[in-house]
Amino acid sequence: MNETWVQLAALAVFAYLLGSIPNGLIIGKLFYHKDIRQFGSGNIGTTNTFRVLGKKAGIMVFTLDVLKGAIPTAIAGALHTPINPLFIGIFAALGHAFSIYLHFTGGKIVATSAGILLGYHPILFFVGAAIFLITLYLTSMVSVGSLTVLTVMTITALGLQDWTLGVIGIFITGLSFYLHRSNIKRILNHNENMVKFGLGYQRRLRKQ
Template sequence: MICLFWVLGGYLAGSLPTAYLVAKRFRGVDIRTFGSGNVGATNVGRLMGKKWAVFVSLVDMFKGGIPVILAHLFADNQTTVAMVAVASVLGHNYPVWLDFKGGKGVATTYGTLFFVSPWASFFAVPASGVVWYLSLKISGYVSLASIMSLFSMSLLLPALGAPEAFGWSAFLLAFLSSWRHRSNLVRIYHGKEDKVGR
């Protein structure tokens, strides 16, 4: 029951629809009807500019990270912390407030995994950010860079000594992100996905 409490709390925190609320409040636009229709920072950037995209990304990171921190402090169980991390991202991707139609979970995954296993995750997550940047520069595709960075994180965490539970949760979240980006991957395969700067 205690584990369930933390997992539910992680899900509800993650389900805060940051992109939807920001676009609705400051532009009067339902972000689901604009651009890609995705409820995430990239689509907010298309509508409102880079600064708002950064703001949404940071909030999405912290809404995933805070439940993980609290679970570390009060649940004190690696499996529970790993489950809270996954639940937070599931909340972002499938928010109860938006009929379970949310974002793709990249920023929230970064936020949750940054705090799962100090000090290993304090290195692994920024290193994965470098993978994201380099992959974006080489490929030009945000979706592909995001997937590659998350899979690199799932390898880096156990390599740096993070407990097994956190390595598996990172792999699960990388796979989930790949699933959420499946339409992007299909467009990349067919040469129809827009590159950054186009």
């Protein structure tokens, strides 16, 4: 194995181990003395952190989870590796979903996937952020916003003929739909959790 492939393997392992860090669990235990897995949806990600621990903790977890994807992707790009940096970044998403520190369980990869996009194509990241916020305002459901932006960004990548981003987008979107399967059931049953923001929440209040 030559030096280049050793470097790539090291980057992939680094990305996976970084992605595996359960920021929601750590912040919950360290600052709030709560195991976030025992509250709300039981998920360690941003949405459940906001719901259980509050805005400050949610922002911290979101930022750290985005960085988990952005850092290894940006490093791979800066080193001009012979493979697309996205192939390194995807290991961070896999780490987040299947954390070695949590017996290969984890989060739903949305924030970490956003970080991968930030490290690879910052403009698309901000476009995606705008799409997410608009969808969140219209539906008041984080899950709908998350799945919508992943789908739209994948279609956009294919439209731009960035085939690597498109193919990886298909993989990440498919995995995220699988990880959101309980949310999808609740959406179809009209009982998905809503944030107290936006038109969807206002409609629900009027029906009560």
